[in-house]
Amino acid sequence: MRAIQVREQGGPEVLELVELADPSPGAGEVVVEVAAAGVNFVDIYRRSGQYKVETPFVSGAEGAGTVSAVGAGVTSVAVGDRVAWAEGSSGSYTSHAVVSASKVVPLPSSVSFELGAAVLLQGITAHYLATSTYPIAPGDWAVVHAGAGGVGLLLTQIVKLRGGHVLATVSTPEKADLARGAGADEVASYSDFVDRARSLTSGAGVPVVYDGVGTTTFDHSLQALRRRGYLVLYGASSGAVREVNPMELQNAGSVFLTRPTMGHYLATREELVSRTTDLFTWIAEGKLSVRIGGQYPLADAAKAQTDLASRATTGKLLLIP
Structure with missing residues (x-):
């Protein structure tokens, strides 16, 4: 599989396109053929060293795609299912990601892979900020x-x-x-x-x-x-x-x-599903519009992160493996 790997934390130049062995899911995991991966500031924090992460690692936290394999004990997800996730993966800047089955959510057919990858992390963030951290009245x-x-x-x-x-x-x-x-x-x-x-x-x-x-x-x-x-x-x-x-x-x-940090607002599977259900429902009903500000090939991950860090972009940036 192709992936963007970080061998040591540093500037955008440490994002390296590599070929890795195709993954197999462990117990409680699924392998997803990635259709789109979200580019986020947390990716920059982990790449740069602002957040300490053990290296080497595959960059990215968020994506959407089709389940291609399931591990032992997984009953909630099947091969062929459309899914999205914002955490719990081995890295999303890749053609095939290993994701905890408890962290993937069903992606309705009314929501494209690109929208699924674009809305999840930032959408969940916006959701908990306005409904839980300070509930807007x-x-x-x-x-x-x-x-x-x-x-x-x-x-x-x-x-x-x-x-x-x-x-x-x-x-x-x-x-x-x-x-x-x-x-x-x-x-x-x-x-x-x-x-x-x-x-x-x-x-x-x-x-x-x-x-x-x-x-x-x-x-x-x-x-x-x-x-x-x-x-x-x-x-x-x-x-x-x-x-x-x-x-x-x-x-x-x-x-x-x-x-606040997202993990504390997704303390249970029920909370994850509740928040994402709201997001996907609002999108389907035309109440929530998701702006995709740019789509980049996987090899251009460094440019995507540089563009995001410049604060000159608008909306969500995606990598398309």
Whole structure:
């Protein structure tokens, strides 16, 4: 099989296209012929060394395809089934991935492989952010950073589905148009979103800021919150944030700071299925639109990650094995 392997952590140049032995599933596992693999910031964190991972490893966490083999004890999935996953694999930048059967979800025929690979990780993230980490209530204003990015576009739509209002931050007029197209009520630049957040809430500040950018937005995100508001720091595309003195949270209005991760919001199989069922249902009903910003051949994995890290892309990037 073909795969993108990382022999040692480093820059994009460490992503190497190699030929590996065709995999066989172990007990409780399936082999999936990969039709599309998602490209995500977590892949960059693992490749670069920001997240320590034992090497060598096959890059990628998310994908969609057709089950080609099942291991002992697997009864929930059969050969020929269409499936998608966002975790639990041996790596998704490959032609054939080994995935824990407990981590794959059925992919309805109404959802293409490309959409399945594009929506799962970012869609689950947006789902738990808006429904569990800080559950949006009707009328709530939310600041959604990187509003034209993959998570931002999905998160905006889910906030709107729950009756909330969105102030999206963007860096260009083109991205502003994309954010508005996803339902954002207002857009702002990264330099003026605090003033806009205060203005839209009669000076009080917003109940929640969803921040996947990190170091360049963090301090201003605190300033945009109302008393007892929530700063939901779910990513760090601009770099890890500085150390935080807890007194800063008091001084900002007894606000809450949380750093959620997907594994803690998929604690059970039932939770995984519930969240993905919502996503696939919304897609089928036309309530959730998934923007695919680019598709790359497997050999161009380094370019895909470089493009994603530049923050010049919009929507979701895919590798097509």
